[in-house]
Amino acid sequence: MSKRRILSLWFPRLGAERVMRAERGLHAGPLAVVEEQSNMQVISALNAAAEAAGLRVGQPVRDAHAMCGGLLTRPRNPPAEQLFLTALRRWAGKFSPWVAEEPPDGLVVELTGCAHLFGGETALLGVVEGDCADMGLSVRMGIADTLGAAWALARYAGQQPGSDRSGDAIAQEARATRARAGKRRHWTKGGAAPQVVTPGGGARIAAPGQCHGVLGPLPVAALRLEPDTVAQLGRLGLRRIGDLLGQPRAALARRFGRGLVLRLDQAMGSAPEPVSPARAPDRFAVRMTLPNPIGLTEDVLAAIDRVLPALCARLEDKGRGARTLRLEAHRVDQAAEVIEIGLARPTFDPHRIRHLLEMKLERIDAGYGIDMLRLAAVQTEPVHARTLSGHAEAGRAVRDRLAGNTALDDLIGKLGARVGLEAITRMHPAASHIPEKTAKVLAAAWSEPADNWPAPPRPRPLLLWRPEPVMAPDSPAVPAGFRWRGRNWALATATGPERIAPEWWLDDPEWRSGVRDYWVVVTEQGDRLWLFYAHGGTMSPGWFCQGSFA
The missing domain is CATH 2.20.25 (N-terminal domain of TfIIb)
Known part of the structure; x- marks a missing residue:
């Protein structure tokens, strides 16, 4: 028996409720989030009031306005929704360190060995529901041994399989198929009945080892299949997952592809489906706690010489270079002095960074003394290695040019420490025959020197x-x-x-x-x-x- 326990969280009104949170709940009436599909505006998310008015996701906006005259619409913002889902992933980290996003509106939490910290799975779901209610979010939850089963319970538990046809012929079709499926459902005969715990808020908990019995009555759409595959199965009378479990696997794979069999195995636990959490972003920061408070510039520089090489070594290991660094000097009176420097090019060379920090140390007020220093690379960029190739003369010329660029970058960084990097600009050629438009002004710290300026057809004035x-x-x-x-x-x-x-x-x-x-x-x-x-x-x-x- 598998010891894994997976929690699936589904936020069915994520888009609309994000808008309501952003606008601080000013919309108590029906609200719909719309997006453009095939040159037509359709609904992508609804709040509870809009659903109560009979509207549905995927409905054209013109039909929705005809049904609900007081409907308020907002355009969809997919990047903002993704950022909101990322924030929810960080919130779900309180329940388990193993949390993954399921765009556009779901999360998966690996609960193995964590539920007892909250008093059991039922109590944990109560905490989740309470937190979501405080955030103004609607949530549906499911817990099972596999990711596929938890996903199905969160979205389809309690739903009966529907049909795209009407009439008495529906009950008569595919008799042989259903009869064979009934004979093969042997796990429900002679054993314990499937256990499904249903706390409040639409949550579903499948007891360990009960995936087969719990998923059997659910629609086949709960297997995360494509709509076309679901429609084909429905036309054959295979509308429940239990109907598929009784069919020959080779025939299913031959007619509907290996994707159907794979999804079925993943839901039942026969095929592995790990939870892959998002990788934590790399953070580059070092600090030094001092045994005695310091206040002299020489002492601060000595401390920087201790921590800066360690920070640069971390950057070099990750192939990153610092563009913006922040030095925090924490004083004994709990105050903090902060200075920031910017570099013209990303680098992990401590010698190029140290001079810029030294130029700004005079801005730090030590007060009664500094007892802790923290140096952080706020903004980093990839640093790519440069390989010199060609003849000896060409290699020497390129080498001289690179050395000149390094000196120029250091000069830009030093000037930027005094007047700001945005105040240092350079001219670049522009594609225009208009005399005053043949050059454009760019920030020197975020651009490369122009190599070849196009020669004008006639001399131009200075x-x-x-x-x-x-x-x-x-x-x-x-x-x-x-x-x-x-x-x-x-x-x-x-x-x-x-x-x-x-x-x-x-x-x-x-x-x-x-x-x-x-x-x-x-x-x-x-x-x-x-x-x-x-x-x-x-x-x-x-x-x-x-x-x-x-």
Whole structure:
């Protein structure tokens, strides 16, 4: 006899009740969570009031509004529901350390050896029901020897198998099938009757070794089968799990596939189905408790030199690099001083981290003394090894480049410790023929230097600004003289034109003047300016100045 005990938790109204919790129970009336399926909005979750009004999951929203005029709808948010289910998994960890999620609305708990801590399985289910009531959640529970049996009891206990047909012919079909199944149900003859404990709240507990008798009356859908398979079995008159248990296994596998036989074996315990809990996230933190309080910067640095290599070793073992670190200095008066540093690149090199921590130690107020230090890597990223390949000269060049990047990253980290990493930016090329859009600004700490800048078709000015009006004759020909920024300028030479058209698929206010003809103009004063003539679109034509060459 199996000694495993599995608890299955099903939250049938998880989506709707999550919305009610998020909006703090403002909706006492019918509430439905809707999602789009096949270009049609359907209901994915309902609260108790909506179910009492006769609505059902999978129903089109237009039909639901016709049945319930006061129905309130909210769009479905699958990521938020997944996060909520993860939070429930952490809550279920109070009953057992072995908890797994069953998206989108279920949990599985390995209860083996844990139920007695709560006074038995019945008392444990009472605790679960009370906690869920406090959280405003509806829950259905099932306990059995196997995961499949517990899942079936939580969702289908007490339900009678239905039929998609009507009439007296239903009771007459497949007589030979049911007669054979009745002969093969030998475990119910001569033995103890199946024991099913039914506490309040819709819970079901199958006594150890009673999976066959408990699952026999349940619909075949309780085996976690595909809807098409359930429909095919129903058309053959096999609507209960007990009807399948009496059939030849080879014939079932040949007609419905091995999936049906596997699910049947998993529910009965013939095939293993382990509970795989979610892996705990890696946490990188070290601390040092001091025998005597310290307050000098040198002492704090000495303590950091003790704990930082241990933290970096953990990061290196996991192939992770720290991007953000937090240093907590806990004082003897129960207060805590906290500083944070950010790095331009993920790293587990203690020498690169130590200098950044040292720069911010002056912000720590030691007070009456510090008796504990804690260093944690708040944000980490994978660190991939780099392999140098190629000829000796190429390898040396790549090696020099990597060394330069390391120095640049250290510089960015040091500047970021003082002014903030978001204040340090770099330019990257952008795919656009518009002069002012050929580059974009990115944060230096979260981007790589650009390797190859595309060469422009014509030289571009060193300084570029927004177009400024130029007083000149309204003619596409380059003026012999013009007035700009309150000064009169005389033309020496001019090179051009370079015609640039606006991006017609974007409405840019700066380019509503239409097509531009750009000229490189050299004045008699020696200035090289970038002038253009706008031919006029939705605005009047004219001359403008947009840049200056070195």
